[in-house]
Amino acid sequence: MSEKEKERYLRQLGLEEWDQDKLKSAKVFVAGVGGLGSAASLYLAAAGVGLLRLCDSDRVALSDLNRQVLYSEKSLGKSKVQEAKKRLVALNPEVTVETKAEAINRDNIEQLAAGCDLIVDGLDNMETRFVLNGYSVRKRIAYVYGAIHGWVGMASLILPPRTGCLACLMPSLPPAAGPIPVAGFIPGTIGLIQAAEACKYLMGVKGTLAGRLLIYDSRALTFDLIDWGKNPLCSVCGEKK
């Protein structure tokens, strides 16, 4: 590390089990830079993850600004990944930020996420999450799942083949939802939990959400931690499928 990096990361270098070199050499694929992805990528950049590959085909809209904290009114109408890159690089020029202004699907996920060590889920629909899940299982790549709705958010760390996958949790695709109600602090909270899980995994820190689902209900004031076992009959990761 340079002297400048040592000063930049001074406050986290003192943490037990912290390994800045591992973060610096890591490559993270951020699928979606909306509410979840904005928060997660901001703190991944702040922590010094070496490479962030941001993938999102959307442009910034006014209704995004209650929760997508990488953007401002000056971003309106512009590519999310380009605006996100500007903000992240301004925060931490030590981080390499790649951009893919594309919508993820089964045909392009391998090319989009190629070479990455971990996927962070910043998506807004289950169909594409199942694409990420399938890729994660096939390639045995860590997948930090996150999702939100209203006052509730959830997160987990999927580590194939050790843990269950998204299809173990939800064997069938839930019906598609229209625009969902959400306040910014919900994806903000879950996005930061995702950043924490990503960093812990990349550094080999014990005590992650692997095999467990964290459900945060801001209205009920509860954090529930659920054991999420592997389904041997799972259509995606099951050994007996």
Added chain:
Amino acid sequence: MINVFLKAGSELRLKLKPDVDYYTRRVETEGGKTLREILRQIGLDPAFVAFAYSEGKLRNLDYIPQDGQNITLQPPVSGG
């Protein structure tokens, strides 16, 4: 007959029609019924429930609750 306590938040809470507290409904039912059958008994379409959990463990809709058990119903959460 047994009593099962179902809990839900968000829009699912309104469909559940809680009667114990803000989130919870007590359901009297025959023992041995699955969660899916209990939901249909109270007029709640199981399609609105992505999964359920109790005592820190995931339960699918084929789970058979025990007398006095508290079970949280989780609707699909897909936003980001």
